[in-house]
Amino acid sequence: MKAVAWLALCCVAAVQAKVYFEEKFDDKWADRWQSSDWKRDKGEAGDWQHTAGEWYGDAEADKGIQTSPDHRFHTIWAEMPEEVDNTGKDLVVQFSVKHAQKMDCGGGYIKLIPTSSKDQMKTFGGETRYAIMFGPDICGFSTQKVHAILTDNKGRNLETKKATTCKTDELTHVYTLHLMPNNTYRILIDNEEAAKGALHEDWDFEAPKQIKDPEAKKPEDWDDRIMIEDPEDKKPEGYDDIPATIVDAEAKRPEDWDDEEDGVWEAPQLPNPDFKGPWSPNKITNPAYKGAWEAPMIDNPEYEHIPNVYKLPLLKFVGFELWQVKSGTIFDNVLVTDDAHYAEAFANATWGASKEKEMEMFNAIAKKKADEAEAKRKEEEAAREAAKGEEKDEDGDSLPQDFEALSRSVISDEEEEDEAHAEL
Structure with a gap:
């Protein structure tokens, strides 16, 4: 159906x-x-x-x-x-x-x-x-x-x-x-x-109806800075006099120091925690910010409507x-x-x-x-293990089980033959 x-x-x-x-x-x-x-x-x-x-x-x-x-x-x-x-x-x-x-x-x-x-x-x-x-x-x-x-x-x-x-x-x-x-x-x-x-x-069958005015220019008084330096912020007195490093007050002259051989001993310098680097005023939001300037849109003289695209x-x-x-x-x-x-x-x-x-x-x-790939993988893995066993035989590190059984059989035969000789 x-x-x-x-x-x-x-x-x-x-x-x-x-x-x-x-x-x-x-x-x-x-x-x-x-x-x-x-x-x-x-x-x-x-x-x-x-x-x-x-x-x-x-x-x-x-x-x-x-x-x-x-x-x-x-x-x-x-x-x-x-x-x-x-x-x-x-x-x-x-x-x-x-x-x-x-x-x-x-x-x-x-x-x-x-x-x-x-x-x-x-x-x-x-x-x-x-x-x-x-x-x-x-x-x-x-x-x-x-x-x-x-x-x-x-x-x-x-x-x-x-x-x-x-x-x-x-x-x-x-x-x-x-x-x-x-x-x-x-x-x-x-x-x-x-x-x-x-x-x-x-x-894009048609050119855009409007484009940015290519003749437009950003006005000179247009302020597009989002943040400005705070004009009220002043550098503290003595700011530039703060050294970058200071003498380590806990350092001591080594007992074996010899001025004639080692020179005049001076305590090592440490970073000064009060040093803040070159001074710069804080940043504040610009109250005169007008936004990012963009050229105004005008009608595109190359626009042409295509009715049946x-x-x-x-x-x-x-x-x-x-x-x-x-x-x-x-x-x-x-x-x-x-x-x-x-x-x-x-x-x-x-x-x-x-x-x-x-x-x-x-x-x-x-x-x-x-499934075939997995079977092949297992077959290859088994072949590798067998190869490892053969390598051990050649080096004398181990013997296969059948060889060990044969050895035990030979030893047993020799023991029986010794017992027979003893009875005679």
């Missing part, structure tokens, strides 16, 4: 939704996707494998494309059946990522590429113009974020100012970017909202362009649509149907590896 309900939901959503691109990476995926020539002549281009990886929920349904080998630029792209014009419409881009290699440093993002970049697709790479770059990027602990870069009408690639943390484990996760015609957006991870807001606020150029291609130190990331279930409900149902029917079994398989494999 549950599977039938999901199928019915997907069918209803499909009727209402416009699906521009949908890729589950079946056995004919290579007919739809092309590797780029970028970096290939330098031997720096990676390859793509069709696999579900070592752990999965369904061996066939969970097959995607996996990066290989390490330290490579990985680029691949596909053409959408028709141009995507998101004027007045929602736009949703979604895909799943599994960092099966336990990502240490590398990208896991997707790109939506405009029709205008068609002539660049054969060498699709880092310099190819795109409209959206979206997905996880990891490099140690310093970078663990979801990239959300949008290209404006001036060709600038603008990164969101709102930080969103990505998933860093080795399981499959779904990333969704939803742009809306009211200039708002949502970012979802595993169908749960991770960020939302206004495009105008979270991206959600709108992208006509889109025609979907691609992955990334650098990975350690390869092994698997991408699957790529979707471009105008319906967020369909995207949610699609995610639940793919990733959602596999996630529990994938987790069970992952845990089972992790336990097996841990």
